[in-house]
Amino acid sequence: MSWLLATLRSSVGKKFVMGGTGLFLCFFLVVHLAGNLLLYAGPDAYNSYANKLHENVALLIVAEIGLFGAMLLHIYLAFVTASENRAARGATDYAMRQSKIPGRVIHVAGLAPDTTMYITGALIFGYIALHLCDFKFEVFADAAQLAADPYTKAAMVLSSTSRKVIYAIAAIVVGIHVSHGFASAFQSLGLNHPKYMPTIKTISKVFGVAVAIGFGSFVTWDGQRRCGCESPATMETAPTTMPSTAPAAATESAPAPTTPAETVPQS
């Protein structure tokens, strides 16, 4: 098992784990975005997808263990390597630093995606905690939201202005993080070839933009209007808010927010 320890202790081994878990989490982002895009296909498509996903309990448990495991390893190694990297500079830092990379054009005040992975990663961690509280653990949900079907739930969460702002910023930050992370993982895993590396780097940047726009777009999604939870009230407000406004607009395609998820037609 010493090779396993070496994987977690040696500098190169740590980058294998960092890159491997990072790519796995990128794969999750693709699946997650694909699923979320069904919100645009309407309540029926989205609810049937969500319900089918949650029916398969075994798959869900395995996937969640995998995702949390990958996330924890990724974060643990981020802390370890970041503290080692800070220490490696020594007691005195440079008074002046300038990049010598001629093409380093994407930067804000000298901050580029690849030099701010720790910061964007920390922001993403904070966001994931909130996102899980919103959708998985439903910490802030009122009775109406708890009883709502997945489509309406998403609309209710995203009806809050605070969530709109946070989710939009998070989408951009995740995009910045993966725009370096995706290509970097290939390099760390040794999957580098002079012919393919430029393509991988381009894909990485396109992926970052796609993630930012894709996830960010749900902030402007009109599901709130469709399901009738357009109320400016935030989710923390009294539970009476939702039912009072819901029936008025529930006549369109969306089911009433109070419909239990189980009754959504499936097939």
Next chain:
Amino acid sequence: MSHSTTGKTLNLKLRVWRQKDNASRGEFRDYALVGISTEMSFLEMLDILNEQLLQQGEEPVNFDHDCREGICGTCSLMINGQAHGPDNGTTTCQLHMRRFHDGQMITIEPWRAKAFPVIRDLVVDRSAFDRIIQAGGYVSVRTGQAPEANSVPISKNDQESALDAAVCIGCGACVASCKNASAMLFVAAKVSHLAQLPQGAPERAARVLGMVGQMDSEEFGNCTNTSECEAACPAGVSVTHIARLNREYAKALYGSPLGLKGELLTSSGTGGD
């Protein structure tokens, strides 16, 4: 004050790191230089500074230099925050004063890394690199006299790529320019050089495990693929070699008896005797 761009001489303000020894605290000290020719190399400009300091009865600025033609890897210096100064693919000794303008302030610092302790002023101890090479950066068979050139066939691609890695002069600019003070480009250059040649192939697993183990115990940082090392490298060693180092490490760790037994992974000695 003239700011002529075609003038043949420069008046400069230097901000130089002065540090008596490793135990002392260092500080920047400002010096003024007048009438520096644009034809001078950067190190010649420092020679002028030191003559001036000697005349004033001050201790001259200590800096590393040797061949002064860009092949020995002895000179260093962080010049205005850039390893070996503003030019790509050159060492400090090849940098000329025509790259600077009249009245410019030039900040000169030593390489800064925990593994490169300052000895004095701008001179740092780079023997951590020597210990990494001792941990496997060589071919240990006796080769005798040079063999007939065509007796060991090496493909054109492998030969070119191996020599592209072999050009590393071991100056430490990669460590200096890396935001993590990582020595990955240096280690990658040697591992990649020897792994692509038949002479280096038999010891490739022990080499990469030993050298990475030594690099880690010297407390260099980890690679985050920002490629600053590649841009700062005066010999133009590409980060492609870092990917090959990573491949070599994976093959050695998961596919060789040495790696699976966990030998050579963290020791500070060369081990394996």
